[in-house]
Amino acid sequence: xxxxxxxxxxxxxxxxxxxxxxxxxxxxxxxxxxxxxxxxxxxxxxxxxxxxxxxxxxxxxxxxxxxxxxxxxxxxxxxxxxxxxxxxxxxxxxxxxxxxxxxxxxxxxxxxxxx
Numbered sequence: 001x002x003x004x005x006x007x008x009x010x011x012x013x014x015x016x017x018x019x020x021x022x023x024x025x026x027x028x029x030x031x032x033x034x035x036x037x038x039x040x041x042x043x044x045x046x047x048x049x050x051x052x053x054x055x056x057x058x059x060x061x062x063x064x065x066x067x068x069x070x071x072x073x074x075x076x077x078x079x080x081x082x083x084x085x086x087x088x089x090x091x092x093x094x095x096x097x098x099x100x101x102x103x104x105x106x107x108x109x110x111x112x113x114x115x
Contacts, residue, residue, distance in 0.1 A: 022077060023052035040064035042074055049075045056089075061096050 026034040026041040034041040040063035042051035051067065051074040053060035068074060093100065 020052065022050045023054065026052060036067050037063055040067060042067050045069075045072055049073055051076060058092060058096065061093065061098070065097050 023041070026036075026043070030043075033043055033047060035044060036042055036051075038054065039057075039060040040051065040053045042064070043049070051064060053064055053076075064074070090100065
């Protein structure tokens with residue numbers, strides 16, 4: 001999912017800032033640390049394993065794959081569990097040269113509203 005810039009006309013509700021926290025960091029306050037291009041970015045391996053893509057298009061994952069070297073590993077956080085039931089996504093990742101090493105889930109918690 002592409003992320004809108006200020007002033008764009010919304011066609012759907014704004015995503016929560018934490019929906020793409022790694023992408024937002026690598027394209028803003030930590031841009032100077034980012035490796036990659038307009039489709040995929042990552043932190044240098046010596047800093048952190050985190051990476052992100054602007055969307056889930058195959059071209060973005062090809063850009064991400066280009067950022068990996070040798071036995072390098074990256075960690076992606078997504079708002080959807082694309083691995084457990086999306087066999088097409090798993091097949092695409094494998095076709096693009098990725099191997100799923102470990103499944104991780106990220107939960108974003110907020111304080112419950114009191115009634």
